[in-house]
Amino acid sequence: MSDVSRAEICAVAIADTFAGDGEIFVSPIGLLPQIGARLAKATSAPDLLMTDGVAPLVANVIPVSGDDRPAPVVEGWLPYRKVFELLWWGRRHVMMGATQIDRFGNQNIACIGPHEKPKAMLLGMRGAPGNTLSHPTSYWVPNHSTKTFVPKVDVVSGAGYDRAAALGPKTARFHDIRRVVSNLGVFDFATPDHSMRLASLHPGVTREEIVSNTGFELAIPAQVPTTRAPSADELRWLREVIDPEKTRDSEVRA
């Protein structure tokens, strides 16, 4: 498997984030999440419900770029209004990006610097506040560094575990930050205080590399597994069906 790229490792790690989800709606936001979610649907989680990025729900697994081949099989319709209904209903798992993320999984996609006069205006809150209080949420960070994994986010768009704890068990009963996948490793919150833990290192990444690129103290178990490599079947799906044009390499260097 020496020819497996880092992007392919990330795609599999993202797919594994959705593996146990059963029959729910997934919203993978961004390129690698799109690829990873389609890989999950093709392999470990065939019952996932997904759109093509707009309103039609597509039953089959189609490429993320180029000519749609096979043609999309439309199995339903989910305009934005229905997306909001479905997310409040809770039968959804979203993977969003994070320009900044902190130790408890607070996410910022709103702006860098003071909100009244930002140094850099980003997307805005989008659906992050509602998502994080309503259903499982995971994050994809393609550029793991001390600028993205920060001690304190400038704006909290998506609520992390410390914020959820402060809200109390009633209000936060649907809060569930599952995983963070970066270009260096996989992280979860399986610690007593729900602080971020290193769950696996991508092949070729050292724990020192992770530590020096993370702006807060990570929980690091004595034994850290290596993120698994794709199976032959998964590689076939990735290379021949889902992303034959290798767009994945534009987001994560080989």
Place this chain on the structure above:
Amino acid sequence: MDKRTTLADAVAELRDGMTIGIGGWGSRRKPMALVREILRSPLRDLTIVSYGGPDVGLLCAAGKVRKVVYGFVSLDSIPLEPHFRSARQAGAIETMEIDEGMFQWGLQAAAYRLPFLPTRAGLGTDVMRLNPQLKTVRSPYADGEELVAMPALTLDAALIHMNRADPSGNGQYLGPDPYFDDLFCMAAKRRFMTCEKLVRSEDFLKEGTLHTLVINRLMVDGVIETPNGAHFTECPPDYNRDEAFQREYANAARDAASWQAFATKYLSLESEKAYQEAVRKR
């Protein structure tokens, strides 16, 4: 009742300081001809309520905006709206930045004539810190849950763009998503709808099913036929987004001179017709 009017007459009904809702989503089926007419008017100090795209960016760049109510502002294929970014980074506009679903709830509350609708969205995030006017409400039932009381987003005027409309104000979308255009209209005191093509009522069902007739005439005060009126945002199936033009628009955010050149070429023209000619000739 024949509700046909003109862009100029519609915009003449708007006033400085008004709260104006704009339909569509991002860079999709935006009532751009009406936005361009506002750019030609002396209107100022507007509060814009929008699932924001180039409508927000253009109005900010032209100095028409005092405040924006939004969950995001994006050009879709260009994720960050550069003119909106410039205005924000200059500290030039006030904001009410909220969750996308809270935004819908605000329109829904206004449409239902309720003071607020409850939601969990916003709790535990900086939506509450950045919008200190937002209050919470406790469930009066046994659960006692504390929720955000999302206030009604009542609009002075709503602007929407449909694929087809008839003279009495019925509107039809033929694309993949109705967005929230009906709610914008129901939340507003005055409602103006542009359309790609004005048709007779009896022709609606030739192009779309019954379910595409999302705007009924109770929701609309004025109808204007504006072919290519959503340009450069997408308006399928009539046309896709004009990506080349959108890039030109986005690049005009580089500096004041670029914006001035873009404005002179496309915006400082006497009419929508002249704009469309300039777009065709480029």
